[in-house]
Amino acid sequence: MALFIDNLTVSSPDFANLERIPDRFSADGGNETPAIEISGPPEGTVEYALILNDPDAPLAQGFTHWVVYGIPADATTLDLSAPGVRMGPNGGGAESYYGPQPPAGHGIHHYYFFLYALKTPVEGEPTREEFLARYADSIIEQARTVGLFSND
Numbered sequence: 391m392a393l394f395i396d397n398l399t400v401s402s403p404d405f406a407n408l409e410r411i412p413d414r415f416s417a418d419g420g421n422e423t424p425a426i427e428i429s430g431p432p433e434g435t436v437e438y439a440l441i442l443n444d445p446d447a448p449l450a451q452g453f454t455h456w457v458v459y460g461i462p463a464d465a466t467t468l469d470l471s472a473p474g475v476r477m478g479p480n481g482g483g484a485e486s487y488y489g490p491q492p493p494a495g496h497g498i499h500h501y502y503f504f505l506y507a508l509k510t511p512v513e514g515e516p517t518r519e520e521f522l523a524r525y526a527d528s529i530i531e532q533a534r535t536v537g538l539f540s541n542d
Contacts (some may be wrong), residue, residue: 397430398533400440400505411501411537417491418541426468428461428505432531435463435507437474439525441518446492446499451519453481455488455501459512459521478515485515490539501537 404424405411413419426440438461447453457478461468469475477485492499510528512521 395533396432396531398432398505398507398531399427399429400503400533401427401429401535402503402537403427405537407535407537409538411490411539415489416539417489419489421487421489423456423470423487424537426503426505428465428467430533431463432507434509434530437461437463437508437511438465439506439508439512439521440468441504441506441521442487443502443504443518444490444492444499445502446496447481448493448496449481454518455480455490457485457515457518457521459515463507476515478521479517490537492539492541494541496540497542498538498540501539503535503537505533507531 402424414422415424440458442456443452443454445452460474460476462472479485480488490501507530508528509530
């Protein structure tokens with residue numbers, strides 16, 4: 391997949407990039423979904439996809455915590471109740487947010503919130519891996535923010 395980086399940004403008012411994600415967003419601390427903000431949409435965007443992945447998880451592909459499709463092209467925040475917005479399966483197979491929960495003693499994990507601006511809509515609710523394989527050529531631009539979390 392080619393890298394396309396320009397003015398698109400994704401952030402959260404709940405934590406700063408490369409800072410610790412508060413406990414209330416962790417699987418053991420309340421499992422609240424963090425607020426997501428979007429800015430700088432590229433021309434031609436028809437929708438966004440958001441994927442939260444922990445590459446530090448002791449699994450071959452890391453662990454996917456959240457998959458969201460159908461985010462409107464004019465969105466400035468992620469509204470899970472907006473028409474067309476839907477979730478794909480996380481690493482556990484559920485179509486929901488699953489907050490950080492690294493194994494005790496496993497150190498700091500990095501939680502990558504990837505935002506993809508797409509020129510074609512996503513059909514269905516593919517897994518993270520299926521999305522990346524099927525829609526790589528539809529990505530106009532991508533952005534990320536990274537939160538940190540540890541159970542140590």
